[in-house]
Amino acid sequence: MHYQFETIHPFLDGNGRIGRLMINLLLMERGRLPMPLLYLSSYFESYRQTYYDKLQAVREAGDIDGWLLFFLEAVKSQANDAVTRSRQLVAIREAYLQEAIQTRSSLPALVELITRTPMVTVKSVQRATSLTNQGARALIRNAAARGWLQSISSRGKGGREFWIAPRLLDVMEAPMAYTRDTTEELTLS
Numbered sequence: 001m002h003y004q005f006e007t008i009h010p011f012l013d014g015n016g017r018i019g020r021l022m023i024n025l026l027l028m029e030r031g032r033l034p035m036p037l038l039y040l041s042s043y044f045e046s047y048r049q050t051y052y053d054k055l056q057a058v059r060e061a062g063d064i065d066g067w068l069l070f071f072l073e074a075v076k077s078q079a080n081d082a083v084t085r086s087r088q089l090v091a092i093r094e095a096y097l098q099e100a101i102q103t104r105s106s107l108p109a110l111v112e113l114i115t116r117t118p119m120v121t122v123k124s125v126q127r128a129t130s131l132t133n134q135g136a137r138a139l140i141r142n143a144a145a146r147g148w149l150q151s152i153s154s155r156g157k158g159g160r161e162f163w164i165a166p167r168l169l170d171v172m173e174a175p176m177a178y179t180r181d182t183t184e185e186l187t188l189s
Contacts, residue, residue, distance in 0.1 A: 001026055002023050003058050003067055006019050007055070007058070016044075017041075020044070024037075024038055039082075042078070046176065054070040055067065077176075077177070078176075081176050081177040084177055089115065096114075097111050103142075106131055106135075107139065107142065107143065109129045110125060110148075112128075113125065113128040115165075118168040120149070120162070120165075121160055122140065123136075125139060140163055143163075144163070148167070149164065149165055
């Protein structure tokens, strides 16, 4: 489906983005992917020339096998990267929870919140924990003292302060595993 859409190239702009979005939508529609979690764009970008060459080879020579091998390598690489990241995030969550349950506070609830949403405000902590404004602020200070949260300054109307979970974001924002130590284009036979 993706290579066919890219071959038709129906729009003046955005064909690549829509084509990659369609991959997730088709897999979800066919029950192969419960949520749109497959992010192939990074892989395609990392191996851009190979991506274009494989698409062109299908158009010009009917080399569907070459395209499928490339595409499936992308799926495999992205899935492996996602598993690695998931394990790292779970390990951080478990370490935080282990520490949090030893306190007489709402820290476990905060850990659950920041592992779902690694950027919080006092108001979001209040909603998640049912604490007062003052209680939420104290909980955030407690987490910040442990290195779990870090202020990224006040922004917006009323100077609302935002807090991030740096260790979690570091895992999420790290380069894809298949782009680390990659110096040459992927070559698939």
